[in-house]
Amino acid sequence: MKTSATKTLPEGYTHARTLDLRQTKNLILVNLFGLILLIVSWIGFAGLANALHPGSMNFSFSSDNIGGALISLLVFVMVIVVMLVVHEGFHGLCFWLFTKTRPLFAFKGIYAYAAAPDWFLPKGQYLITGLAPLVGITVICVALMAVLPAWWMSPLVWMLVLNTSGACGDLWMVYWLLRSPSDVLARDKGDVLEFYTSDNNLI
Numbered sequence: 001m002k003t004s005a006t007k008t009l010p011e012g013y014t015h016a017r018t019l020d021l022r023q024t025k026n027l028i029l030v031n032l033f034g035l036i037l038l039i040v041s042w043i044g045f046a047g048l049a050n051a052l053h054p055g056s057m058n059f060s061f062s063s064d065n066i067g068g069a070l071i072s073l074l075v076f077v078m079v080i081v082v083m084l085v086v087h088e089g090f091h092g093l094c095f096w097l098f099t100k101t102r103p104l105f106a107f108k109g110i111y112a113y114a115a116a117p118d119w120f121l122p123k124g125q126y127l128i129t130g131l132a133p134l135v136g137i138t139v140i141c142v143a144l145m146a147v148l149p150a151w152w153m154s155p156l157v158w159m160l161v162l163n164t165s166g167a168c169g170d171l172w173m174v175y176w177l178l179r180s181p182s183d184v185l186a187r188d189k190g191d192v193l194e195f196y197t198s199d200n201n202l203i
Helices: 023-052 063-099 123-147 150-166 168-177
Strands: 013-020 104-106 110-116 186-189 192-198
Touching: 013 168, 023 104, 023 123, 023 186, 063 104, 063 123, 063 150, 104 150, 123 150, 123 168, 123 186, 150 168
Parallel strands: none
Antiparallel strands: 013 192, 104 110, 186 192
């Protein structure tokens, strides 16, 4: 069983499964999962923010406050950009640590990705890579919520919510990885993930 990333598929390994986010059915299912995560995470993280700083997540809008609304919109856009960069940065950092080579970064339509298309990663390394942005950003932002003033709560909550819902594809791939044999190798091409196993451990 391989315990480190490799560019050469070991002898006796064969392609077992492909998860392709470009396929319409998969894209719809993952986006529906993402919508559920969006709703659940908003309820949870907004509730946490209000518990730490009462009233910090109560919103109101009026025609007299258009300037404030525009500022809020600008902050929201900035949060999206920062979230995408940091989220894929976590993936990229893991790929770099495990392969010692620069990962591939790309932006396609409504999503961005980091990938290592020339490498086969063992189960443990790919689990870390897949979950790193969700765990890392959640821990950092929740810790910041506990120490920063109330006006930081809105961007931090949006960062948490967008990161959690944006991890729907990662969690989908991790789900299938967890169901795979311990000797599985994963090749991440960004929007396509391929699993390879030994002949006696086909998925």
